[in-house]
Amino acid sequence: MFKKVLIANRGEIAVRIIRACREAGILTVAVYSDIDKEALHTQLADEAVCIGPAKSQDSYLNTTNIISACVLTGADAIHPGFGFLSENAKFAKMCKECNIKFIGPDYTSIELMGNKAEARKLMKEAGVPVVPGFEGTIYNEDHGIRIAKDIGYPVMIKASAGGGGKGIRVAFNEKEFRVGFNTAKAEAKACFGDDTLYIEKFVQRPRHIEFQILADSYGNVIHLGERECSLQRKNQKVLEEAPSTFLTEKLRREMGEIAKKAAKACHYENAGTIEFLVDKDCNYYFMEMNTRIQVEHPITEMITGIDIVREQLKIASGETLLIKQKDIVLKGHAIECRINAEDPTKEFMPCPGKITELHVPGGMGIRIDSAIYCGYKIPHCYDSMIAKLISFGKDRNEAIIKMKRALGEFAIGGVKTNIDYQYSILETEEFLKGEYDTSFLGEMKVKNNA
Structure with a gap:
C-alpha cells in the first residue's frame, strides 16, 4: 500500500479521499490555490502545498506544479478525484513517466475512452449496443x-x-x-x-442509467449495480438514486454483464462508470465511460457496503480484487441530493459568499459529504456544488422520507442554495412513482419559495 498520497483536487471529494487514506493508514498531501488556503481539505491533510492562483488553469490544472508538489513532499501516488485532471490522459502519462502512481486507469484507457467517437467504435466492435x-x-x-x-x-x-x-x-x-x-x-x-x-x-425522453465497475490489473472485473441519474438540468445531474426503479432484475443482470464487457474491451483498471441511455421499451445504448470516481459514488457504497475509494487505493497499489460478482448484493435504497450554492429562482445563478450559519442534518441513514463549515467563504471561481446529502433506507419510500427530513434540517446561512428545490422534487408525483426521465426537470417549474 502507498505511504503517502497527494490529492490533486479540492472540496468535498478531496475530503472524501483524505478520509479513505487516513482509514488505510496512508499519509496525505493536499494541494490548494491561493483562494483555497482556508479550505477544509488543506486542514485535514497531513501536509498542504499551494500550487498557484485561484484560476483553475493556474492551479488545479497546472500539471507541472502538481507533479512538483508530489516530488517535494515525497508522495508516491496521486489521486485526481473527479473533474480537473481526472480524465486527462497526458497527466496520467506524465505521472507514469515520473514514477508516480496515478490512482485511476492507465493513460491509454483514458485516451481511448475520452474520445467519444473512438469509444463508440470500440464498443460497437465489442458487441456493446450503441446509439x-x-x-x-x-x-x-x-x-x-x-x-x-x-x-x-x-x-x-x-x-x-x-x-x-x-x-x-x-x-x-x-x-x-x-x-x-x-x-x-x-x-x-x-x-x-x-x-x-x-x-x-437523439433518443427522446430516455432514462440515464449508469453501472459502477471495479477492475484490477489481473483481468478481474465486477459491477456494483446501477445508479439512476435521469434527474438532470441542462445535462447536469441534480439528484441520483440507487437502484433504479425502472430496471427489472433480468435487465439489471444483462446490462451489468454488458458493462463488464465494455470495461474489458478497453483493458480497464480501477473504478469507472459505464453510462447508458435506456428508452421506454427497455432498449439500452452505451453512451460513454467515465474513467474516474463519480460524484454520485456514495449511493452505490450505501447499497453495497463497499468503500469504492478504498478499493481504488488497493487496486492502484497492485492488489488483486478480492470481491467477486456473486458477493455483490444490493440492499435497501439510497438517494443523493447535490446541494449547490445557487439561486433556483434566478436561473440557478451561482451564489458564492460567506457561510454565516450552518446546521447539518444527522441521524440513522443520513450521510453528508462536504467541505463547508461556518465562516467558510465559497469561492466564485469553481463549481457551485458545496455538499452531497445522502439518505439510505430499507426501501425507496424510507429513503425518501429520510431525505425529506434531512433536507428540512439542513440550514445554510449567508448564501442561497437549492435545498428547497431538491425538496420540491421529492414531492412531485412523478418522482414518488419513479416515473421520470431526463426531460423531467427541464419541464418542472421552480416553486416561488425555492
Missing part, C-alpha cells in the same frame, strides 16, 4: 448536415472529448443543426481544447 450514429470525422457544417439527414432528425451533436454536459446540442431540423453545430464546436474548443464533434440519434 445509431456516425463514428467518423465530421469535416464541416455541411458534411454534418448530410450525416444528420442520413441518421434522421432529431440528432445530438456531441464533443468527442466532452464530459460534464458540455459541448452538446440537440437539433430537430437543419436550421437548428447549423446553430447547434457551431455553438457545440466553439464550446468544445473552449472547454476541452478540442473542437472535434460526432453525431448520433
